[in-house]
Amino acid sequence: MKTLNDVLRESDPVTTEVPSAHARAATRSAILAGPRQHYYDRKSFPRRRVLAYAAVTAAAVAAAVFGWRHASVDVAAMQFEARIAESNQTILVTSDIQTAKVVALHDRNKDGQTKSTVGVELTFTPEGAEKMRRATSEHVGEHLQLIIDHQVVMAPLIRTPTSSEAMLTGDFTYEQANRIIDGLMKGKLELLNTK
Amino acid sequence: MSTPAERLSLLFDTLGDKLYRLARRLTSSAADAEDLLQEAFLKAAQSAASIPDESPRAEAWLTRVLVNTRRDQWRRTGVRTRAMPMLQAAAPQSQPSAESALIAKEAVWSALDALHPRRRAILILAELDGMPPEAIATLLGLAVMTVRWHLSLARRELRQSLAPFMEH
Numbered sequence: 001m002k003t004l005n006d007v008l009r010e011s012d013p014v015t016t017e018v019p020s021a022h023a024r025a026a027t028r029s030a031i032l033a034g035p036r037q038h039y040y041d042r043k044s045f046p047r048r049r050v051l052a053y054a055a056v057t058a059a060a061v062a063a064a065v066f067g068w069r070h071a072s073v074d075v076a077a078m079q080f081e082a083r084i085a086e087s088n089q090t091i092l093v094t095s096d097i098q099t100a101k102v103v104a105l106h107d108r109n110k111d112g113q114t115k116s117t118v119g120v121e122l123t124f125t126p127e128g129a130e131k132m133r134r135a136t137s138e139h140v141g142e143h144l145q146l147i148i149d150h151q152v153v154m155a156p157l158i159r160t161p162t163s164s165e166a167m168l169t170g171d172f173t174y175e176q177a178n179r180i181i182d183g184l185m186k187g188k189l190e191l192l193n194t195k
Numbered sequence: 196m197s198t199p200a201e202r203l204s205l206l207f208d209t210l211g212d213k214l215y216r217l218a219r220r221l222t223s224s225a226a227d228a229e230d231l232l233q234e235a236f237l238k239a240a241q242s243a244a245s246i247p248d249e250s251p252r253a254e255a256w257l258t259r260v261l262v263n264t265r266r267d268q269w270r271r272t273g274v275r276t277r278a279m280p281m282l283q284a285a286a287p288q289s290q291p292s293a294e295s296a297l298i299a300k301e302a303v304w305s306a307l308d309a310l311h312p313r314r315r316a317i318l319i320l321a322e323l324d325g326m327p328p329e330a331i332a333t334l335l336g337l338a339v340m341t342v343r344w345h346l347s348l349a350r351r352e353l354r355q356s357l358a359p360f361m362e363h
Contacts, residue, residue: 001361002360002361003361004322004350004353004357004361005322006361007299007303007357007360007361008318008319008322008323008353009304009323010296010299010300010303010323011299011303012220012221012323013219013220013221013225013302014216014323017219019212019215019225019226020225020229023225023226023229024211024215024229026229027211027229027232027233028204028207030213030233031203031233031236031237031240032200032203032204032259034206044244069216077270110249171284
């Protein structure tokens with residue numbers, strides 16, 4: 001059994017290597033020839049100027065953040081709510097949305113013709129998904145209302161428990177679906193900014 | 196009254212070998228050690244007026260410059276992040292051989308590379324130069340308690356990472 005000291009001594013390069021006299025002479029010459037140019041020529045940056053630059057940068061960042069927050073609040077935001085229709089129990093709100101995206105849905109009717117519609121796919125935050133899972137487990141057979149800006153967009157029957165995502169379908173055009181997404185995301189941003 | 200160049204020359208001639216040994220134990224190659232020694236002396240030349248007159252204090256001053264220079268290099272290269280995977284990859288062989296000795300040596304130096312240079316310097320001065328914590332504290336300008344603390348952590352870190360090599 002070796003000690004740490006044994007292991008370190010066995011690996012000590014100083015005991016096994018022979019220092020190069022040539023390398024040492026070169027080092028000595030380099031030192032005595034004077035410092036490398038950049039050591040002496042490096043001009044010190046005045047502290048006052050550094051502080052001035054830092055202040056200007058901080059002010060610019062603060063202005064940008066302030067502008068961004070206010071710009072975000074000024075746009076039309078939408079509010080989302082999911083609730084159980086029968087009991088009016090709210091399950092999810094805008095802040096529970098993680099992402100929203102437009103998806104194209106293709107259905108084939110009984111004549112074999114394909115009909116394409118546009119939907120909005122929502123994914124929920126982990127906390128939102130858990131709330132959704134719990135509520136839909138307890139209310140199978142009831143209706144879930146998906147509401148945007150106090151308008152019921154959909155009221156699907158809860159057949160099985162669901163959790164992390166939901167699909168809003170309706171007679172949306174692509175532009176309408178995109179507006180919903182923008183509105184929901186801006187609504188979420190507005191909530192975050194007001195917190 | 197000697198000129199700064201003469202003083203630097205005298206310091207290099209008297210302390211060069213000793214500081215090179217420390218530099219070599221703080222770096223991974225002889226060339227890196229020479230570079231470190233040179234950089235430390237060039238920094239010393241920048242503030243030649245600050246170098247204490249008495250020899251022991253001048254040695255302590257130059258040692259601190261060298262360790263701080265190594266610390267700056269270490270921060271720049273981020274060697275700590277690279278060292279551990281190398282260490283894990285190097286497993287000891289059951290039969291002692293030249294190859295396993297080389298693997299062990301590589302593992303030791305990878306583990307040392309993962310230590311902060313100040314902690315590494317303290318460990319080296321204690322383990323390889325046999326210096327007591329009080330002397331290390333004086334040399335590096337630290338409190339004795341700080342030295343003991345670094346020493347304890349360095350030993351623990353190395354024992355953990357080198358455990359497979361200490362069983363043989």
